[in-house]
Amino acid sequence: MATGYNLIHQPCVPVRWRPGITAPETGQLPDRVGFRELLLRSHDIECLAIADAPAHAALLRILYALTARVADLTEQGPDGDWDVRRLDVLDAGRLPPDGVEAYFRDFEDRFFLFAPGGRPWMQDPRLTEQCDGAKTAGVNKLIVTRPSGNNHSWFRHDTDTAPELPTASEAFLSLLVWHYYGPSGRCSAREVNGMKSASATAGPLRTALSYHPEGDSLFETLLAGLVPPEDEVIGREDLCPWEQQELPAPDRPPRHSRGPRSRHTGRSQHALLLLPDEDGTHARDAFITWAYRGERMPREDDYLIWQTSQQGNRYPRPADAGRALWRDLDALLLQHPPAGSAHPQQPRVFRSAVQVSEDLRVRALGFDQEGQAKDTQFIDASTPAVLGYAEDNDPRTVPAVGRLRQFGEMYGRRLDRAVKSAWSAYVRDAKADGAAWTAEAGARYWPRAEAEFWARFRLLDGTGDVADGGFDPAATRRAFLHLAQEAYDAVTEPVTRTVRGAKAVSQARLDLYGTQPKTQPGTSPSPRAKTKEPTG
Structure with a gap:
């Protein structure tokens, strides 16, 4: 069994605690927590405190999937009472501790960030053999806010010859950014079954802006962000990548989603592998390459405003750093907003989020960027409480x-x-x-x-x-x-x-x-x- 940095227990997620919450012994609360404490104390946490908007949006999708599993909300059930069961969890005031403990006990070995010889979380250990070890990406490429190669400096100056190693927590969040917002174009070459390729497809959220209901606590936010599974969804089949028994075959068509959990966690077009330093507390290098060859996974997401082009193609509303969030508000509240020829469609999550609370806000998270290499600006904006004005409610x-x-x-x-x-x-x-x-x-x-x-x-x-x-x-x-x-x-x-x-x-x-x-x-x-x- 692997040992070392485990995301369940190690402080990897930055959080902001609700006012008045203190630690019983010292009164001091940690700035970061692991997945287990995050879910067990989500009712005491006000929100995630992640500075990088794309990492925030990516992690929310991971947490929605975990919340649905530990709260037994992965399928409609024989009586179709999913909405009622979610309200039961809401009335309890916290996520069920037994469900949290049981889940992380069953999957503890799948949450190691570094697992030499094992299966690290959201990574592909086969890359050590399928990629050239002399041509790794480097940690500056892994951290999207750093310059790498001949790129211009953005937030700081770094050099590839003497990089500052990111902590495990930083590497974990950057791993998520690559899975969801990674660029298309040339990447590290990967050879599978005698076929070698060095071209990747853009990540599922690249260029898009996602919208999330936000409550007074992380607990409310996570419950409001759950999307009701379709009637045909079977919970034991709607699995996240780390729950799959086998790693995906890169030379076959990508897996299709079986429901909200796999739809929002298993659509990455990139394969990564983090290499730890000697202490296992920092990432010293990384492999970054393509996950599937020749075919893009379907672009499905329940947190985007979908529009239709003049050619009839469906696409998500792009992130635009110059566009304020209020200009999207009617597309979030109305199922069929009056917005011209684009025919925007309300994100599916907002059709049921108001059942959790009428005082929910909307948070927009994204990355103003191009399909390939150019990144412009993070987008992180929120509204006052607006979901009480949703069409079904008002x-x-x-x-x-x-x-x-x-x-x-x-x-x-x-x-x-x-x-x-x-x-x-x-x-x-x-x-x-x-x-x-x-x-x-x-x-x-x-x-x-x-x-x-x-x-x-x-x-x-x-x-x-x-x-x-x-x-x-x-x-x-x-x-x-x-x-x-x-x-x-x-x-x-x-x-x-x-x-x-x-x-x-x-x-x-x-x-x-x-x-x-x-x-x-x-x-x-x-x-x-x-x-x-x-x-x-």
């Missing part, structure tokens, strides 16, 4: 949330078009994009629009007794228009001291109102078009 009020969002976005688009038109007319170049002006206008408008959105959101009636929640479309229109006008005036003011500039700014200003100037005889029609306002 059908009279929640449509107002959609119209409120539409007004904010409409005047943001009009502002962008107006400053582009003003710049183009001022420089007398129809192809000028006015990037400097649009960036400044957006920086002035969107933060204030977000504050306006939440201020008006808090005024909506949540009882369901008032039609449209008391939403006032005329006042909302005036408020967002005023913000757009102020941003437009501030950005364009420097050029209004000349006749040419004043004329360009005056004419383009009409775009803020969704109108366009009449064309003169012999001139081309203006490319600006009237924007359809939200109904209401």
